[in-house]
Amino acid sequence: MENQCDTVFHELLHVTGLTDEYQETQKGYSRNPRSHSLHWTDHQAQLAAYDCRPNYVGSSMMKDEHEKWGLAGLNPDAQWTLTTTACQCANPTLCQRYRQEHMTGFGFQPLRQSQCPEGFTAAFSESQAISEKIHSEMLALPSGVGFHDTHGLSPDKLIEMPILESFAPLVPENLLEPRHLNAILYPNCLAKNNAYYVESQNSKRTSVQHGGQGCLNVDLLQAATQARLAAPLN
Numbered sequence: 129m130e131n132q133c134d135t136v137f138h139e140l141l142h143v144t145g146l147t148d149e150y151q152e153t154q155k156g157y158s159r160n161p162r163s164h165s166l167h168w169t170d171h172q173a174q175l176a177a178y179d180c181r182p183n184y185v186g187s188s189m190m191k192d193e194h195e196k197w198g199l200a201g202l203n204p205d206a207q208w209t210l211t212t213t214a215c216q217c218a219n220p221t222l223c224q225r226y227r228q229e230h231m232t233g234f235g236f237q238p239l240r241q242s243q244c245p246e247g248f249t250a251a252f253s254e255s256q257a258i259s260e261k262i263h264s265e266m267l268a269l270p271s272g273v274g275f276h277d278t279h280g281l282s283p284d285k286l287i288e289m290p291i292l293e294s295f296a297p298l299v300p301e302n303l304l305e306p307r308h309l310n311a312i313l314y315p316n317c318l319a320k321n322n323a324y325y326v327e328s329q330n331s332k333r334t335s336v337q338h339g340g341q342g343c344l345n346v347d348l349l350q351a352a353t354q355a356r357l358a359a360p361l362n
């Protein structure tokens with residue numbers, strides 16, 4: 129049987145009160161083509177559910193437990209970190225020139241360099257742990273062959289954005305983020321957890337545009353708690 133410690137640990141973290149942080153892609157609402165009414169579906173929803181969920185930067189056990197488990201060095205064969213960076217256009221003239229010279233045809237061409245080409249800035253970056261076998265297989269491929277997917281970028285975006293690939297020996301990350309540790313170690317401590325508690329309330333909410341009840345205003349809720357904490361006790 130496959131090793132599922134990462135999934136078990138993710139579910140245990142729910143028991144401690146932590147909420148999901150991944151972006152939902154399957155569940156949500158779809159529109160009936162005849163009646164135009166919205167109905168809930170568990171697969172291939174037109175309007176993704178839980179789009180109010182906070183989108184934290186970096187890997188996390190509540191976002192992608194398989195990825196985080198690897199980055200924490202807990203997969204026995206994890207030896208390298210592969211970082212994929214998408215470059216966004218910052219100077220239209222230079223970008224146009226670069227695309228004409230380098231991105232004709234296929235478009236999605238990972239480059240083995242650490243800096244975005246001139247005219248572009250690094251917009252989006254993600255890391256995953258890979259084994260020595262995958263590392264050497266990737267190095268054997270010519271630069272310009274892409275075979276991993278870049279989360280959060282649609283195919284039309286990939287065609288416009290140069291993608292960088294870089295490898296580094298794996299330096300294990302912490303398994304839990306500070307927001308997770310504080311929520312577990314200091315339950316009900318608003319001084320430490322206010323921002324996380326407020327953001328977490330949006331984890332199971334869906335915006336009105338996506339057919340749900342709407343997102344909570346995180347800034348207003350945070351300010352209200354802050355004001356309550358600052359008020360003198362009677």
Ligand SMILES: [Zn+2]
Binds near residue numbers: 138139142147148
């Ligand atoms: Zn979960």
